[in-house]
Amino acid sequence: MITIxxxxxxxxxxxxxxxxxxxxxxxxxxxxxVYSGEKDEVLEDSIKKVVKRWGGSFKINYSKxxxxxxxxxxxxxxxxxxxxxxxxxxxxxxxxIDSKKxxxxxxxxxxxxxxxxxxxxxxxxxxxxxxxxxxxxxxTLDRLxxxxxxxxxxxxxxxxxxxxxxxxxxx
Amino acid sequence: MITIxxxxxxxxxxxxxxxxxxxxxxxxxxxxxVYSGEKDEVLEDSIKKVVKRWGGSFKINYSKxxxxxxxxxxxxxxxxxxxxxxxxxxxxxxxxIDSKKxxxxxxxxxxxxxxxxxxxxxxxxxxxxxxxxxxxxxxTLDRLxxxxxxxxxxxxxxxxxxxxxxxxxxx
Numbered sequence: 052m053i054t055i056x057x058x059x060x061x062x063x064x065x066x067x068x069x070x071x072x073x074x075x076x077x078x079x080x081x082x083x084x085v086y087s088g089e090k091d092e093v094l095e096d097s098i099k100k101v102v103k104r105w106g107g108s109f110k111i112n113y114s115k116x117x118x119x120x121x122x123x124x125x126x127x128x129x130x131x132x133x134x135x136x137x138x139x140x141x142x143x144x145x146x147x148i149d150s151k152k153x154x155x156x157x158x159x160x161x162x163x164x165x166x167x168x169x170x171x172x173x174x175x176x177x178x179x180x181x182x183x184x185x186x187x188x189x190x191t192l193d194r195l196x197x198x199x200x201x202x203x204x205x206x207x208x209x210x211x212x213x214x215x216x217x218x219x220x221x222x
Numbered sequence: 223m224i225t226i227x228x229x230x231x232x233x234x235x236x237x238x239x240x241x242x243x244x245x246x247x248x249x250x251x252x253x254x255x256v257y258s259g260e261k262d263e264v265l266e267d268s269i270k271k272v273v274k275r276w277g278g279s280f281k282i283n284y285s286k287x288x289x290x291x292x293x294x295x296x297x298x299x300x301x302x303x304x305x306x307x308x309x310x311x312x313x314x315x316x317x318x319i320d321s322k323k324x325x326x327x328x329x330x331x332x333x334x335x336x337x338x339x340x341x342x343x344x345x346x347x348x349x350x351x352x353x354x355x356x357x358x359x360x361x362t363l364d365r366l367x368x369x370x371x372x373x374x375x376x377x378x379x380x381x382x383x384x385x386x387x388x389x390x391x392x393x
Contacts, residue, residue, distance in 0.1 A: 068238055071354035078351035101352055137383055137390045142372055168388045178372055179383040180249035181272055182360075183242035189357035190364060201313055201349055212308055212350040217339045219308045 052153045053081040053195070054124065055188065058117050058163060060088035071185045072158055073098040073111060079192035079200040081156070083110035087117040106208025117157075121170050124155040131171045133157040134187045138176035145194045148173060156191060158184045223324045224252040224366070225295065226359065229288050229334060231259035242356045243329055244269040244282060250363035250371040252327070254281035258288040277379025288328075292341050295326040302342045304328040305358045309345035316365045319344060327362060329355045 055076040060069045065088075073084045073094070084098065090113050098111045114120040125131055130152050148154070157167060168174055177187040192200060205211075213220040226247040231240045236259075244255045244265070255269065261284050269282045285291040296302055301323050319325075328338060339345055348358040363371060376382075384391040 064238075067235075068242070071239070071356060074351075074353040075357045078349045078353040079357075105351055137386055139385050139387050140372060142369055171388075174387050176383070176385055178249045178374075179385055180245075180276055180376070182245040182249040183356050185242060185354050185356040186246045186250075186360035189354070189360050193361060193364070198313055201311060203349075205351070212347070214310050214347055214350055215308055216310050216345050217342075 053192070054129070054155050055081050055084045056114070056117060056120060056155055056157045057084060057086040058088065058157065058159050060086045060091060060094070062089045062091040062094070066091070066094060068185065069094055070097050072188060074101060075185055075189050077102065077107060077109040079189060080196050080203050081109070081192060083112065085112050085114050085120060087114045087120070104209050106205030108206070118166055121155065121157065121167065125170060127153070129153045129155040130173070131155050131157065132173045132175055132191070133159065133167055133171035134177070134184060134191060135159060135163065135168070135174050136176050136179055136181060138174035140179070141175055141177050141190060141194060144173060144175060148195065150195045154195070156188065158188055224363070225300070225326050226252050226255045227285070227288060227291060227326055227328045228255060228257040229259065229328065229330050231257045231262060231265065233260045233262040233264070237262070237265060239356065240265055241268050243359060245272060246356055246360050248273065248278060248280035250360060251367050251374050252280070252363060254283065256283050256285050256291060258285045258291070275380050277376030279377070289337055292326065292328065292338065296341060298324070300324040300326040301344070302326050302328065303344045303346055303362070304330065304338055304342035305348070305355060305362060306330060306334065306339070306345050307347050307350055307352060309347035311350070312346055312348050312361060312365060315344060315346060319366065321366045325366070327359065329359055
């Protein structure tokens with residue numbers, strides 16, 4: 052089980068970035084997204100619509116207090132992984148993460164409090180350069196899933212694409 | 223040489239997504255970003271500021287006509303790769319792409335004209351599920367660079383992070 056925790060969502064400014072975080076989480080095999088910050092029905096609905104159309108059982112939930120949420124998951128035995136540009140190098144570190152255990156991946160942004168770094172078992176960086184939490188999450192899930200994210204069978208899908216070099220085909 | 227071509231940028235709606243596309247391009251080893259749609263000084267400045275601070279020689283340029291740009295690069299011998307959720311599977315297809323050649327990676331979005339599919343040597347998909355052009359670009363560059371994007375030395379950087387599990391350290 053892999054839960055993604057998105058911190059400090061702001062419904063106006065972050066709408067598209069948080070939606071991308073949610074969709075990447077689903078497409079790359081996470082179980083669910085928990086987000087904190089501003090509660091946002093539009094974000095929740097856009098994720099739910101994708102699940103309905105494209106299948107699977109991905110969930111989105113809101114957390115009022117992300118520190119509480121991290122502590123709760125830690126108590127439940129989840130490994131806590133925090134994505135930060137200051138963190139340890141992904142490819143050198145991922146082998147130390149037991150990906151058969153339950154994981155909580157914390158996707159921050161600016162102004163992440165000290166406590167998140169301290170509560171995390173792994174502070175992980177993807178290139179140590181400024182870029183995108185969406186890309187960081189995708190690469191992390193890719194390494195944890197070892198490329199198996201490309202073979203997920205999304206149950207109960209209304210739409211399923213047939214890969215093609217130039218047209219839009221469905222099964 | 224890897225050029226990223228971002229289609230149909232809208233300065234208000236796409237500001238953050240296009241900035242992420244630019245920063246991922248740079249961090250994962252592309253040479254430059256060309257964007258079309260609305261000309262946007264704020265986007266250009268935000269990318270240039272990152273290059274100044276974090277090093278390297280990544281460039282951003284504007285194209286008024288992306289079809290012309292694709293044709294121009296094709297003429298110059300670049301392999302044209304278009305990222306689309308309808309495309310061929312990344313991991314099965316990437317071995318057929320000669321990554322020693324010059325590449326133009328086209329990052330679309332909604333309503334990409336038919337002609338882009340036809341002009342492309344490879345229409346590539348990353349999971350065939352809806353998610354994020356930012357994640358798609360990151361995974362594609364990762365596969366083309368074979369993980370070597372984590373060892374890029376960005377010249378003339380004012381800031382360089384020292385990887386750490388819990389603090390913010392610089393070289």
